[in-house]
Structure formats: C-alpha cells, structure tokens
Amino acid sequence: MRRRATLLGVHAALVYLFLYAPIAILVLFSFNRTNQTAVWQGFTLEWYRSLLHNALILSAVRNSLLVGAVATAIATVVGTLAALALGRHEFRGKGATRALLYLPIIIPEIVVGAALVTFFGVVGLRLSLATVVIAHVVFSISYVAIVVRARLSGFDRSLEEAALDLGARPLQTFWRVTLPLILPGVVSGALLVVTISIDDYVITSFVAGVGATTLPLQIYSMLKVGVTPEVNAVSTLLLAGTIVLILVAQRLQQPPPERAEG
Amino acid sequence: MGSDSSVEIRSLTKRFGDVAAVDGVSLDIRRGEFFSLLGPSGCGKTTLLRMIGGFELPTEGSIRIGGADMTRTPPYERPVNMVFQNYALFPHLTVEENVAFGLRYHGVVGRERQATVVGEALALVQLEGYEKRRPHQLSGGQRQRVALARALALKPEVLLLDEPLGALDQKLRKEVQVQLKHLQRSLGITFVFVTHDQEEALTMSDRIAVMNRGRVEQMDDAARVFERPETEFVANFMGASNFFAARVREVADGTLRLVLAAGGEVRLPLNGRPHRPDEVVRFVVRPEKLDLRARDLSGHGVPSVGVTIEERVYQGISTLWIVRDAADERFVVYEQNEKPFEEASPFAVGGRAFLCWSPDHAVIIRGETGIRDETGAP
Amino acid sequence: MTGGERSSERTAFRLLLPPWVILGAFFLLPLGVLFLMSFGRRGTYGGLKPIEDLGTYIASGKFLAQYARSLHPIYLQIFWRSLWMAVVTTAVCLLVSYPVAYYIAVVAPARRRNLLVGLVVVPFWTSFLIRTYAWMFILRTEGLANRLLMASGLTSRPVELLYNDFSVLIGLVYGELPFMILPLYASLEKLDLSLLEASADLGAPRRSTFWRVTVPMTMPGVVAGIILVFVPSLGQFIVSDLLGGAKTILAGNLIQNQLAVARNTPFGSAVAFELTAAVLALLFAYTVYTKRTGQDVLL
Numbered sequence: 001m002r003r004r005a006t007l008l009g010v011h012a013a014l015v016y017l018f019l020y021a022p023i024a025i026l027v028l029f030s031f032n033r034t035n036q037t038a039v040w041q042g043f044t045l046e047w048y049r050s051l052l053h054n055a056l057i058l059s060a061v062r063n064s065l066l067v068g069a070v071a072t073a074i075a076t077v078v079g080t081l082a083a084l085a086l087g088r089h090e091f092r093g094k095g096a097t098r099a100l101l102y103l104p105i106i107i108p109e110i111v112v113g114a115a116l117v118t119f120f121g122v123v124g125l126r127l128s129l130a131t132v133v134i135a136h137v138v139f140s141i142s143y144v145a146i147v148v149r150a151r152l153s154g155f156d157r158s159l160e161e162a163a164l165d166l167g168a169r170p171l172q173t174f175w176r177v178t179l180p181l182i183l184p185g186v187v188s189g190a191l192l193v194v195t196i197s198i199d200d201y202v203i204t205s206f207v208a209g210v211g212a213t214t215l216p217l218q219i220y221s222m223l224k225v226g227v228t229p230e231v232n233a234v235s236t237l238l239l240a241g242t243i244v245l246i247l248v249a250q251r252l253q254q255p256p257p258e259r260a261e262g
Numbered sequence: 263m264g265s266d267s268s269v270e271i272r273s274l275t276k277r278f279g280d281v282a283a284v285d286g287v288s289l290d291i292r293r294g295e296f297f298s299l300l301g302p303s304g305c306g307k308t309t310l311l312r313m314i315g316g317f318e319l320p321t322e323g324s325i326r327i328g329g330a331d332m333t334r335t336p337p338y339e340r341p342v343n344m345v346f347q348n349y350a351l352f353p354h355l356t357v358e359e360n361v362a363f364g365l366r367y368h369g370v371v372g373r374e375r376q377a378t379v380v381g382e383a384l385a386l387v388q389l390e391g392y393e394k395r396r397p398h399q400l401s402g403g404q405r406q407r408v409a410l411a412r413a414l415a416l417k418p419e420v421l422l423l424d425e426p427l428g429a430l431d432q433k434l435r436k437e438v439q440v441q442l443k444h445l446q447r448s449l450g451i452t453f454v455f456v457t458h459d460q461e462e463a464l465t466m467s468d469r470i471a472v473m474n475r476g477r478v479e480q481m482d483d484a485a486r487v488f489e490r491p492e493t494e495f496v497a498n499f500m501g502a503s504n505f506f507a508a509r510v511r512e513v514a515d516g517t518l519r520l521v522l523a524a525g526g527e528v529r530l531p532l533n534g535r536p537h538r539p540d541e542v543v544r545f546v547v548r549p550e551k552l553d554l555r556a557r558d559l560s561g562h563g564v565p566s567v568g569v570t571i572e573e574r575v576y577q578g579i580s581t582l583w584i585v586r587d588a589a590d591e592r593f594v595v596y597e598q599n600e601k602p603f604e605e606a607s608p609f610a611v612g613g614r615a616f617l618c619w620s621p622d623h624a625v626i627i628r629g630e631t632g633i634r635d636e637t638g639a640p
Numbered sequence: 641m642t643g644g645e646r647s648s649e650r651t652a653f654r655l656l657l658p659p660w661v662i663l664g665a666f667f668l669l670p671l672g673v674l675f676l677m678s679f680g681r682r683g684t685y686g687g688l689k690p691i692e693d694l695g696t697y698i699a700s701g702k703f704l705a706q707y708a709r710s711l712h713p714i715y716l717q718i719f720w721r722s723l724w725m726a727v728v729t730t731a732v733c734l735l736v737s738y739p740v741a742y743y744i745a746v747v748a749p750a751r752r753r754n755l756l757v758g759l760v761v762v763p764f765w766t767s768f769l770i771r772t773y774a775w776m777f778i779l780r781t782e783g784l785a786n787r788l789l790m791a792s793g794l795t796s797r798p799v800e801l802l803y804n805d806f807s808v809l810i811g812l813v814y815g816e817l818p819f820m821i822l823p824l825y826a827s828l829e830k831l832d833l834s835l836l837e838a839s840a841d842l843g844a845p846r847r848s849t850f851w852r853v854t855v856p857m858t859m860p861g862v863v864a865g866i867i868l869v870f871v872p873s874l875g876q877f878i879v880s881d882l883l884g885g886a887k888t889i890l891a892g893n894l895i896q897n898q899l900a901v902a903r904n905t906p907f908g909s910a911v912a913f914e915l916t917a918a919v920l921a922l923l924f925a926y927t928v929y930t931k932r933t934g935q936d937v938l939l
Binding site: 167 | 315316317336337338342343344346347348350351352353354363364366367368412413416
C-alpha cells in the first residue's frame with residue numbers, strides 16, 4: 001500500500017517536473033549574462049532593458065494589448081448574451097446554437113484561420129488590426145459563453161423569482177440580482193479570453209496585415225531567425241502576465257461561500 | 263364571493279405536457295386565515311402556490327386576489343409575497359439590503375423611511391442587530407426569519423410559504439411553528455402554507471386542503487380533517503389506516519346497522535350522507551381510538567371484532583399492536599403505556615383478542631379514490 | 641406552447657441576435673467560402689481559375705480535382721504521419737497521465753488537491769507557442785540537453801536532438817499533457833472510493849479491482865481525454881513547424897503552406913476540409929458515446 005503510494009507520488013513529481021522545468025529553464029536564461037545561451041554566466045536584466053528599446057517588440061505589445069482589449073470587450077458582452085439565452089430559455093434551435101458556439105473551438109485553428117483569410121480576400125477586406133480583432137472575437141465568444149454558462153448552471157432560479165416577487169421588473173431583476181451574481185463568471189471569462197487573445201498565434205498569423213504584428217507573431221519571427229536571450233525575456237514577460245490573469249480568473253470561478261454551505 | 267375572501271381560485275388547471283400537475287382546483291382562502299396546502303410530494307401543492315404567486319401561468323381557470331382578477335398578472339404586480347423553500351436570500355446583499363430590496367417598488371423611498379420599515383420588519387422576527395450580516399453568516403433558522411421579514415416588510419395581502427421549515431431540524435421546527443402561528447394571528451395577514459407534514463399543518467392551520475394528484479381531496483377545519491377524513495387517501499395521509507369493510511343492513515333513527523365483512527354487527531351514527539340497505543361501505547378508525555380487549559363486548563353495544571395478534575412493538579410512551587381479523591385485514595392499535603411497567607400485558611403475539619371502539623370514532627369514507635376495494639364496492 | 645414559454649423564446653432570440661450575426665458572418669460564412677473554394681482550381685497567379693461553364697465543369701468532375709490530388713502518395717504520407725503522430729501522442733499522454741490523475745484524486749492529501757490541479761491548469765492556459773519554444777531552447781545543438789549529454793560523457797559531440805520526429809513528439813506530449821490529466825482527474829475525483837473497498841471486500845485483489853472497477857468507472861474521463869489530445873494533435877501546426885524539420889510536415893503545415901506560401905487556396909481548402917471532416921467525425925463518435933453512457937466530462 002505505502003510502496004504503491006510512494007511510486008505514484010514519485011511519478012507525479014516527475015511529471016510536474018516535466019511540465020515546469022522547461023518553463024523554468026526558459027525564464028532562468030532570460031537573466032543570463034551571455035548570449036552563449038546554454039552556459040550560466042551570471043545574473044543580468046540586460047535583456048529586459050534591451051526589450052524596452054526594441055521598437056518592433058514595443059509595437060507588437062501595443063498591438064496585442066489593443067486587440068486583446070477590444071476583442072475581449074466585444075466577446076464578453078456577446079458571449080454573456082449567448083450564455084444567458086442558453087442557460088435561461090427554451091427555444092427552437094437551441095441544440096444548433098449550442099453546436100455553433102462550440103464549433104469555433106472544435107474546428108482546428110488552422111482551418112479557422114484559412115477560412116477567415118480566404119473570406120476577407122473574397123469580400124475585399126484588407127488585412128489589418130481590425131481583421132485580427134474580428135478573428136479573435138469569433139473564437140472568444142465561445143469561451144466566454146462556456147464559462148458564463150457554467151456559472152449560470154449553479155444559479156438558483158428562485159433568487160430571480162424572489163426579486164420579481166418583491167416587485168422588481170425583469171430588467172431590474174437582471175441588473176440587481178442576476179448580473180451581480182454571475183459577474184465573477186463574466187469577469188473570469190473575460191480574463192481567460194484576454195490570455196487566449198494575447199497568446200494566439202495560428203489564427204492571427206493568417207489574418208494579420210502589414211503593421212498588425214502581435215506579440216506572438218513577433219516572437220515567432222524572432223525564433224525563426226535565431227534564439228536570443230531577448231526572446232526568453234519577452235516570453236517570460238508574456239508568461240508572467242498570462243499566469244497572473246489565469247490565477248485571478250481561477251479565483252473568481254470558485255463557487256461563492258453561501259453555496260458551499262447549502 | 264365577497265370581501266371576506268383573500269384568494270378565490272376557480273377550476274384552476276396546470277398541465278406540463280400531458281401531466282396535469284394541478285387539475286381543476288377551486289377553493290376560497292378567507293381573509294386573515296392560516297390556510298395550508300397539505301399533500302405528498304408531487305401532489306401539485308407547490309404548483310398551486312406558484313400560480314398564486316404568479317411564477318407559473320395556469321393552463322385553465324382563474325385566480326382572484328383581494329377581489330381583483332390576477333390570473334395572468336406578473337409576480338411583481340401581485341399583492342402577495344413568498345417565503346421560498348430555500349429562502350432565496352440574495353447572497354450578494356446584507357440582511358438589511360435583502361429586507362429593503364422590494365421597498366422602492368412599493369412607494370417606500372428615502373433612506374430613513376426604508377430604514378424604519380426594515381427595522382420594524384426585523385423586530386417582528388427578532389433579528390435586530392443582524393442588519394449588516396450576509397446570508398451565509400446566518401444559521402438556517404435566522405435565514406428563514408430574514409426571508410419572512412423581507413416578505414412581510416411589503417405588507418402583502420397574502421403571504422405564501424413554500425415548505426419554509428423543511429430545512430430546519432426537528433426541535434427548531436416545533437418552535438418556529440408556534441412563532442409563525444403567533445405572528446400570523448397578531449398581523450392578521452392571510453398565510454397560505456405548503457407542507458407535506460400533516461402534524462405541521464395541524465399545529466398551525468385554521469383550515470387545510472389535502473391534495474392528491476393535482477386535486478383537492480378534502481378541505482376542512484384542521485381538526486375535522488384529522489378526525490373526520492372523507493376519503494381513504496386523506497385517512498391514510500393523516501395516519502388512520504384501519505379500514506373496515508361492511509354491508510348496510512338497516513338505516514334507522516340516526517343509526518346505521520352494518521354487517522362487517524369479517525362477521526359481526528356494528529352500529530354507527532349517521533353522518534348526514536344517504537345510505538341504502540345492502541350498500542357496501544368502508545369506515546376508518548384511528549389507531550389510538552382502537553382498544554384491545556380480552557372479551558367480546560358486542561353484547562354491551564360496543565363494536566367488537568375478533569382478531570389474532572401478529573406483532574407487538576414497544577415504543578416507549580406507547581405500544582403498537584398489529585392484529586389481523588378473520589377476513590385477513592390488518593389493523594394497527596396504538597395503546598398508551600399507562601399501566602405500571604412490571605404489570606404483564608394480558609396479550610401475547612399469536613394469541614386472540616377483540617378489537618373494540620366507540621361508535622362515535624368510526625368515520626365512513628367515500629370509496630372513489632381509485633384504490634381497488636377488496637369488498638367489491640365501487 | 642404557453643404564453644410564458646413563447647415570451648421566453650422571444651427573449652432568447654433577442655439575446656442571441658448578436659452572437660448569431662457575428663458567428664454567422666465571420667465564422668459560418670467564411671467556412672462556406674472556404675468549402676466552395678475547395679471545388680475550384682488555382683489560377684495561374686494564385687486566386688481562382690475562372691470557370692467557363694458550370695455544367696460541364698461539374699460533369700467533367702473537375703470540381704473534385706483538389707480532393708483527387710490530396711490522394712497522391714506524397715500527401716497520403718503526410719496524412720499518415722499526422723495520424724500516427726496524433727495516435728502516439730495520445731497514447732503516451734494517457735499512459736503518463738492516468739497515474740498522475742490517480743495520484744491527485746485518490747492518493748494525495750485532500751488539502752493539497754486544489755494546488756496540484758491548479759499546477760496542471762496553469763500550463764493548460766499559457767501560451768502554447770512559448771511552451772514549444774522552451775523545448776526548442778533546450779534541445780538545440782548548443783542547448784542544455786546536449787551540454788548535459790556531453791558532460792555525462794555519453795557523447796563527445798553535440799547530437800541532433802531537434803528537427804526530427806522525436807522532438808515533435810516531445811513537443812506534442814508536452815503541449816497536450818494537461819488536456820489529458822484534467823478530464824481524467826475530473827472522473828477519478830467523482831469515483832466513489834467505497835466502491836473500491838466493496839470490491840476488495842468481495843475478495844478482488846487490488847490489480848483486479850483496478851481493471852474491473854476503477855478503469856470502467858473512469859472511462860468517460862479517458863475518452864474525453866483522448867478526444868481533447870487527439871483532435872488538436874491532428875491539426876497541429878506550431879510544434880511541427882518549430883521543432884520538426886522539413887521531413888516532419890504534418891497536415892496543418894500543408895494547409896498553411898498551400899494558403900500562405902504556395903497560394904493554392906483551392907488545394908489548401910480541400911485539405912482543410914478533409915481535416916475538419918476527420919475532427920467532426922471524431923466528435924460525432926464522442927457525442928454518440930456520451931449519449932450512451934450519459935456521462936460527459938467534456939462539453
């Protein structure tokens with residue numbers, strides 16, 4: 001019994017090492033003094049400093065933040081509407097609507113990217129930051145809808161009935177009861193969407209026009225040229241940023257305490 | 263139909279698909295009374311309550327509240343308020359904010375006026391000092407009282423309560439029953455109370471409607487429902503499960519002479535319903551109204567039925583006997599343990615005895631409950 | 641349908657208008673366009689070759705030319721490699737993940753469970769690109785792995801660790817592992833431990849309990865994990881592009897190459913739809929499976 005538990009523990013530890021060691025090494029070498037990158041030569045912030053002077057990276061960061069913000073804002077509202085309809089109402093075509101919302105996540109990214117770039121070409125829309133935003137909204141709606149829908153499924157309908165019973169009209173009920181209660185789900189959906197948007201490479205690589213280079217595109221092109229500690233530094237920053245967002249999103253997804261007690 | 267009715271329900275039906283959850287119910291709830299809807303789960307009592315509250319729209323029939331037709335009025339325009347089964351307190355608001363939630367829709371505006379009303383409502387349920395707490399910081403009993411205060415703060419014409427004591431433990435429940443009854447009497451508000459617990463309904467109600475499969479089986483004063491069940495279902499539900507089958511021999515001088523299926527003759531007082539000779543009837547006697555005797559007392563005008571004792575269950579304050587008559591019917595007798603413990607009982611399992619009762623305690627029931635009648639009567 | 645239900649439907653349609661419009665215009669429509677493209681032929685300078693007469697075009701079977709082309713041995717070999725890579729990745733992930741999920745759900749102390757799950761979730765959401773880059777960094781000729789190999793004396797000269805099937809496989813397993821652990825954990829966590837005790841009580845040895853109780857009970861998680869790993873592996877692009885050499889082209893790279901480099905949209909579209917069809921078939925099989933078992937860890 002004990003021996004089996006120990007073996008499982010050791011195995012799990014090795015897997016966690018496998019998951020985190022590469023990331024740790026990548027982060028560690030972003031502080032390495034040399035660009036002979038496999039040998040540790042001492043600590044430096046040199047590469048971070050040089051990032052600040054890299055116009056390409058700075059503009060890529062700006063583009064990524066802009067796309068992330070706009071796409072998230074649109075997708076959060078639209079995805080929440082979809083979640084409310086699916087979680088609250090019975091209507092014809094519900095199954096088809098649910099399928100439509102899962103499809104952008106299910107279909108391989110490469111196909112979505114190919115379809116969008118072809119479509120933009122056919123309708124004569126020039127590739128730009130706007131086309132990137134459109135692409136990101138498309139797959140982000142689904143994520144928001146799924147996260148908010150999950151929050152709604154634990155939602156006690158009698159709370160809304162209580163509000164109506166106390167005299168609040170449906171819209172007042174939404175603002176005073178429904179929205180405050182699903183807000184953590186909405187915010188956590190939005191945070192996840194920000195990270196996905198900022199991280200996305202495949203679809204973006206298809207639909208980004210000239211001057212619409214986002215951070216992953218920039219990193220990718222740097223990788224293709226050659227590995228430098230600067231790439232490690234910018235990767236570290238991106239990782240740090242998204243991990244913070246994910247942790248906050250995770251926190252918000254925990255069920256509220258009053259439900260836990262029943 | 264008049265001003266003394268708070269709620270008037272006519273031929274109310276609610277179908278979910280092919281199933282009629284509520285099936286042609288008509289009843290009047292009087293102003294200021296404590297009215298209970300009693301029945302097992304799935305009998306339609308909660309659906310009926312939710313239609314009064316406006317959360318379900320009826321398929322057919324009408325509802326009038328306070329004299330006005332409200333069949334299709336949305337919940338936020340009805341002068342009724344609800345205490346939900348799980349209380350439905352808003353988890354993101356404090357106790358105070360919960361109680362104040364509906365005030366602005368009822369013309370109570372301004373911080374001070376609202377604070378006064380909230381204070382009064384919380385005083386009513388003895389929760390002063392809990393204003394700033396959140397629902398999850400309260401005990402079950404306290405939450406129930408906040409839900410009550412929140413509904414009462416709006417001074418509704420009718421207060422609806424959907425099994426509000428179901429989540430409380432046994433001891434607390436008894437206390438709250440008495441408090442709730444007291445509160446209702448002092449406020450004079452009509453309470454419509456849904457429960458599946460017959461004891462709870464008896465403790466609190468002025469009148470009870472017993473429901474079964476979407477219909478009202480019997481609507482009566484609480485004591486009458488208990489003492490004079492009209493149907494087999496009501497009798498069973500109120501814990502009176504001793505059914506006797508008999509044939510009418512003679513109807514005379516306010517008495518009914520019956521021949522029991524198991525043999526022997528009994529006399530029962532007439533209950534106002536017409537009976538003809540040779541008609542097969544069923545009557546019920548509550549277990550605590552039955553007596554076990556060693557001798558046949560039919561000679562003394564006391565109904566007596568010979569039985570075999572099958573089981574004896576000691577229950578502390580009482581003893582439960584299970585016996586069987588010649589027609590193989592089973593009966594339950596509830597005997598108070600009044601005699602000294604050391605005194606041996608004259609009855610033993612496997613022995614013979616006589617089942618006796620006072621004629622006044624036998625209640626003839628209607629047969630048409632859809633349960634097959636062994637005597638072949640309709 | 642009662643009045644209440646009808647008004648509920650009206651509200652739903654109003655709520656759904658924005659998502660329907662956006663997904664219709666910028667998702668379904670583009671997919672439709674891409675689908676139509678796959679029946680065309682590439683023009684001399686990219687774009688589409690004009691079709692003179694639709695009737696004869698269809699009758700001649702030319703509209704299926706791209707699909708016919710995709711059956712050429714060169715491409716079949718690419719599909720076969722994609723499939724094989726996805727199968728191996730899925731198998732490795734399953735074998736590695738099951739004990740980990742079991743450890744988190746059953747063996748590890750309850751108070752540490754959330755932390756352990758969280759540590760799997762974080763890579764689940766962090767940039768796939770950067771996680772792939774991390775391996776590129778390690779496996780390079782002058783990378784850490786080679787330094788360790790040389791230091792240990794196993795080899796005197798750097799070994800080519802990158803740009804082969806092995807490095808692609810590592811990258812795929814690394815990227816997809818969390819997608820296998822999480823559903824397995826979800827179903828193991830729901831497993832009623834008293835069932836294992838009951839099995840032991842009935843005389844089953846531990847190995848037998850595992851195969852006769854634990855594995856069947858967690859099958860929904862296993863299937864969900866397989867889907868979650870297999871589907872993205874099949875359409876993989878980044879890993880094979882960064883960690884694989886010219887020899888390790890997968891279906892994803894082929895699509896990207898046809899659309900972005902060769903400018904052969906019709907052929908790229910045809911391959912894209914073959915890939916999509918494969919993915920949808922798998923998901924259809926999955927929904928049939930979940931309908932049968934009534935347990936869905938995924939959707």
